[in-house]
C-alpha cells in the first residue's frame with residue numbers, strides 16, 4: 108500500500124511525479140529502464156504510461 112502524504116517527504120522517493128498528460132499526481136512507478144536513467148510511470152487517473160527521467164537526488168539511491 109502506497110500512500111503519499113504531501114506533508115511528509117519520503118526520503119527514498121521525493122515528491123510523486125505528475126502525469127504529463129493530465130497533470131494528476133496519482134501516478135505510480137511501475138518499472139525502470141535498464142540503465143536506471145528513467146522510470147516507467149503509470150497514471151492512475153487517465154491510464155497514461157510514460158517514461159520519466161531520473162536524475163534528481165539520485166545520490167541517495169545507492170542500494171540496488
Ligand SMILES: [Zn+2]
Nearest residue numbers: 126129150153
Ligand atoms: Zn494522467
